[in-house]
Amino acid sequence: FDDASLTGIGMAEDEFHTVVRRKGRGCRTTQPTGARTVQALFEAQRDNRLQTTQDEDLDPRCVDRGLKTLNRMLQALQTSQMLHQLTCDVLSAIDAVGPMPQVVDLICIGLGAPSHSSNAQHQLALLAALSGVLQKQGKKLAISMHEPMFNINDQQIIKRWLPKAEFCETNVEAKLAVRQPTLIYMPHCPSTLYCNLLLTNWTSALSNLVLVGNSFTTYFERAVTEEQKKKIAAIIKVLPHCTERPFVNVTQDFEAAFGDTSVHHFPPAVLATVPDTLWRDCPPFPLADHDVVTQSPLT
Helix, strand or coil, rough: CCCCCCEEEEEEEEEEEEEEEECCCCCCCCCCCCCCCHHHHHHHHHHHHHHHHHHHCHHHHHHHHHHHHHHHHHHHCCHHHHHHHHHHHHHHHHHHHHHCCCCEEEECCCCCCCCCCCHHHHHHHHHHHHHHHHHCCCCCCEEEEECCCCHHHHHHHHHHHHCCCCCCCCCCCCCCCCCCCCEEECCCCHHHHHHHHHHHHHHHHHHEEEEEEHHHHHHHCCCCCCHHHHHHHHHHHHHHEEEECCCCCHHHHHHHHHHHHEEEECCCCCCCCCHHHHHCCCCCCCHHHCCCCCCCCCC
16 A cells, blocks of 8 residues: 555455556556466566655655544544444454463564555554453453565554564465464455455364354355355355354444454364364465565565
């Protein structure tokens, strides 16, 4: 995201998309030649944006603007029914997992850049508010942030509200193995990342996951063609064994950042009845979308 971006979220076919309207001078691109494809151009622009973002210097005014915006959002959330219901759903899902460890892992994936993106600011505000309420409820949290687009300004903003959060330097594309009850916070990430997460835990270990993200039911309902269904095969296979609670009471200010967002979990009692064939017939990992920052540049 850049400083001149106005972002919103919409859905087309089987995917959640970030709609970006830019003003000012656009990026210069070259025409594809030879084996270069539209996909390759998307990847080249994405990698250039990533490098530019990471090279940015600390801008105190940018950080201050971000903090003031987040403070207003947090104040609006404090008494909101959305936060109350989300907290109840998350606590219910975590408690359903079974005996709790002393510390619950809270992993945030694909937040975006809160120094520039309105959606990222809204999502960070809810994450900060949710973590605060969970801690007041007696949950000890170990928070980690997975986002290759973070620059120093983003990290400074996040540390103000989540001072103990750790920033993961390795981009694993959501291929995270979960060994204990874990809250995954990843609203409006590409479907590839959700599938990567599911497939990396393609056993009864899925019961450890409490996932705040795009509605799996909506993905299923909007997958019409065989290609779309193949792309989200992991989601389709586990959906019958997933408990999903959609966000409710979402105010207009937060609608763009949380439209079609749900809390998902996989009750251990339900997974205990799943036939072994589900785990044996594991779908392949999907190919990365052009908006997924991969571990290494694609050519």
